[in-house]
Amino acid sequence: MTDQAHNGEKVAWTEQELAEIEEIASRYPSRRSAMLPVLWMAQHKFGWLSLPVLELVAETVGVPPSEARAVASFYTMLKKKPTGRYVLQVCHTLSCALNGAEEIIRHIESKYDFDENGNTPDGLFTLERVECLASCGSGPMMQVGEHYYERLTPEKVDEILAGFESGEPLPTPRPEADEWQWNLQS
Amino acid sequence: MPTVKVNGIEVEVAPGTNMIEAARQAGVDIPHYCYHPHLPVAGNCRMCLVDVEAGGRGPDIACNMQARDGLAIRTDTDNVKRMRRSVMEFLLVNHPLDCPICDQAGECRLQDYYMEHGQHHSRLADEKITRTKRQDIGDLIILDADRCIACSRCVRFSDEVTKTGELRLFNRTDHTEIGVFPGTRLSHHYQGCLADICPVGALTNKDFRFQKRSWYLRAEPSVCDRCATGCNIDVDHDHGEVFRYRPRRNDAVNKSWMCDFGRLSYKRLAAEDRILTARGPEGAEGVDAVLAGLAAAVDAAARDHGDGSVGLVLGTRATNEANWAMLRALRAAVPGARVFLVEGNDPDAFDYTDDLLVHADKNPNTAGVRLIAEADGAVGDAEALRAALADGGLRLLLVLADDVLARLGEVRRPEALAFFGTWANATSEAARWVLPLAAAQEVEGSFTNFQGRVQRLQPAIPAAGDSRPGQVLAAGLARALGEDALPAGAAGVFHDLAANVPAFFGLSLAGLGAEGALVHREPPTEQVAPPDTRPAP
Numbered sequence A: 001m002t003d004q005a006h007n008g009e010k011v012a013w014t015e016q017e018l019a020e021i022e023e024i025a026s027r028y029p030s031r032r033s034a035m036l037p038v039l040w041m042a043q044h045k046f047g048w049l050s051l052p053v054l055e056l057v058a059e060t061v062g063v064p065p066s067e068a069r070a071v072a073s074f075y076t077m078l079k080k081k082p083t084g085r086y087v088l089q090v091c092h093t094l095s096c097a098l099n100g101a102e103e104i105i106r107h108i109e110s111k112y113d114f115d116e117n118g119n120t121p122d123g124l125f126t127l128e129r130v131e132c133l134a135s136c137g138s139g140p141m142m143q144v145g146e147h148y149y150e151r152l153t154p155e156k157v158d159e160i161l162a163g164f165e166s167g168e169p170l171p172t173p174r175p176e177a178d179e180w181q182w183n184l185q186s
Numbered sequence B: 001m002p003t004v005k006v007n008g009i010e011v012e013v014a015p016g017t018n019m020i021e022a023a024r025q026a027g028v029d030i031p032h033y034c035y036h037p038h039l040p041v042a043g044n045c046r047m048c049l050v051d052v053e054a055g056g057r058g059p060d061i062a063c064n065m066q067a068r069d070g071l072a073i074r075t076d077t078d079n080v081k082r083m084r085r086s087v088m089e090f091l092l093v094n095h096p097l098d099c100p101i102c103d104q105a106g107e108c109r110l111q112d113y114y115m116e117h118g119q120h121h122s123r124l125a126d127e128k129i130t131r132t133k134r135q136d137i138g139d140l141i142i143l144d145a146d147r148c149i150a151c152s153r154c155v156r157f158s159d160e161v162t163k164t165g166e167l168r169l170f171n172r173t174d175h176t177e178i179g180v181f182p183g184t185r186l187s188h189h190y191q192g193c194l195a196d197i198c199p200v201g202a203l204t205n206k207d208f209r210f211q212k213r214s215w216y217l218r219a220e221p222s223v224c225d226r227c228a229t230g231c232n233i234d235v236d237h238d239h240g241e242v243f244r245y246r247p248r249r250n251d252a253v254n255k256s257w258m259c260d261f262g263r264l265s266y267k268r269l270a271a272e273d274r275i276l277t278a279r280g281p282e283g284a285e286g287v288d289a290v291l292a293g294l295a296a297a298v299d300a301a302a303r304d305h306g307d308g309s310v311g312l313v314l315g316t317r318a319t320n321e322a323n324w325a326m327l328r329a330l331r332a333a334v335p336g337a338r339v340f341l342v343e344g345n346d347p348d349a350f351d352y353t354d355d356l357l358v359h360a361d362k363n364p365n366t367a368g369v370r371l372i373a374e375a376d377g378a379v380g381d382a383e384a385l386r387a388a389l390a391d392g393g394l395r396l397l398l399v400l401a402d403d404v405l406a407r408l409g410e411v412r413r414p415e416a417l418a419f420f421g422t423w424a425n426a427t428s429e430a431a432r433w434v435l436p437l438a439a440a441q442e443v444e445g446s447f448t449n450f451q452g453r454v455q456r457l458q459p460a461i462p463a464a465g466d467s468r469p470g471q472v473l474a475a476g477l478a479r480a481l482g483e484d485a486l487p488a489g490a491a492g493v494f495h496d497l498a499a500n501v502p503a504f505f506g507l508s509l510a511g512l513g514a515e516g517a518l519v520h521r522e523p524p525t526e527q528v529a530p531p532d533t534r535p536a537p
Helices: A015-025 A031-046 A051-061 A065-074 A094-098 A101-111 A154-165 A175-185 B019-025 B078-091 B109-118 B153-161 B191-197 B260-270 B287-305 B320-333 B366-376 B382-390 B404-408 B426-430 B470-480 B490-500
Strands: A086-091 A125-130 A142-144 A147-149 B003-006 B009-012 B049-054 B072-074 B141-143 B167-170 B177-180 B203-205 B218-223 B232-238 B241-247 B278-280 B283-285 B310-314 B338-341 B396-400 B416-421 B433-436 B445-448 B453-457
Touching: A015 A031, A031 A051, A031 A065, A051 A065, A065 B167, A086 A101, A094 A101, A101 A125, A101 A154, B003 B019, B049 B078, B078 B109, B141 B177, B141 B191, B153 B167, B153 B191, B191 B203, B191 B241, B191 B260, B218 B453, B241 B260, B278 B287, B283 B287, B287 B310, B287 B320, B287 B396, B287 B416, B287 B433, B287 B470, B310 B320, B310 B366, B310 B382, B320 B338, B320 B366, B320 B396, B320 B445, B320 B470, B320 B490, B338 B366, B338 B382, B366 B445, B382 B404, B404 B426, B416 B426, B445 B490
Parallel strands: A086 A125, B003 B072, B310 B338, B310 B396, B396 B416, B416 B433
Antiparallel strands: A086 A142, A142 A147, B003 B009, B049 B072, B141 B203, B167 B177, B218 B232, B232 B241, B278 B283, B278 B433, B445 B453
């Protein structure tokens, strides 16, 4: 077992989170099926899936740690490396590309000093090129958290990023997105 | 029973048989990497693609195709050849082609199938994807992820057989990489099996790596002697030296597996503590001279103090033949000699037991000796031996194979002790006469495992030093005692055993076959004469 801590802290669930996990697990005939939602919860809680976090998830759903890592390594949306507080996911698939996605990406790149993992040294931003987010009629676009910023221009990007730099909280998802998620769970 | 056709050959197979096994029964070999008869089907390597002629749609993979009436497949079409070639090409895209420094060379399915079905020129324009080489992931295993073809046999083995789940395929598509959770190592005691089932050079056995090119080795079928399970093994040897044991398939005993303790026990054959020469009161002497000295002592004890002053302890670590021959020899010369069976594990037994293969009884032949003792009807247990020693009536004790003094613990020692054994121990230390007993992999004979399965031993290498099979030493002792009529050959001794021990009625050594034969649990009321398979004199 690894002795490392996650970002210098021991990882653990709160009582409330444990109750939520039990609720998730109760939806499936086998407990290991809760792997993906629990990984997702862990990513929300800890920011990224370090080895200690993966071990915690494996223990929680009752599988060997190797399985948690195998699943996490399969999905690009599950982060195996630390990310900044705001993850800027800029779509670069066809519609956005034709509408200037590369210009938006280059503009963001020119504003900060991103390292090879796409992180800024202050831990504020992570820049990612992502595939289609199904907002083709309003490109170029990017997703931050669960919020879509659409019809981007360099000026609009400056405005959004300035807000984040001043400590603006992650925007909540669009109401209809909330409703969609709620429908899925019920 | 469904009847299927493979390349036009009709074959009737058991329900549930897949088409790789059905083809095997029809004498057709279908190449495969990920399929293993003792693991769940994964169907990911695609090497076993065949054309379906009737009874289904094809091409399809034979491993996941269950035999059903009317199903007909072909493995000899141009289409199948093309598919195999294409699969090989994909499997080799990122393979490092480091055969000259790979320990799997010579027993590698990538090499074998490339020669049979590949033979293409590389069309790869891009750089190969490289992965981590030489990872030390366990006491017995080195992982070279570069050579892996992602067949997942090792993953299924860890999940389904050892149920430890350490191995997984990480990442996706052409970046897929086999590995363990970072910072952890394999923890189970069946690691050698991973190297066995890896069809390529990704998982190799640390103990065997670079010791020998596999094509120099010859394999002899035998049985592991480190516990009562009696896993079937192949003894891989060259010029009288054993380089490794590998599990030999026996679905009734060990499937395709064996534990690491047994696997590494080949080292015991050439261990420092092997008893290689006979030793008498005057030091090292020839085997015959020591047997003569012992026989004289047996005669003297029986003459001066009665038959009951001589005793024999049967050996749970010795073959059926060694035990039977010793019992016969002593009973013939000294009819009233006392015989004992002391069960238990010796100090050199390994300290591990599980419910997969490793039995708590670390002796290979306890069941066989029990049956012999039962048939004799006058064999005492450890308590009886302790009592016989305590009152001093038992003066001369012959011990076969087991470290009986260690098993008894604090006990009054007999005046004189003779030990017929393979490795030095407390009993051999205390013995006045020591006779070198050949190891299980050096002799003809049989063990009876805990299931009551009599399994055949065949010599892989010559007996070390002056050591001899137990029945040969017993016959020598009998001769020195004036009994000439006892057989010294294993087949002859077994024949005699099968004629006298009810549980063995009807069995013969040659008739045991590769998978052994069960003893009678309810001994037949009438004696079944064993077939006489001894060579004509």
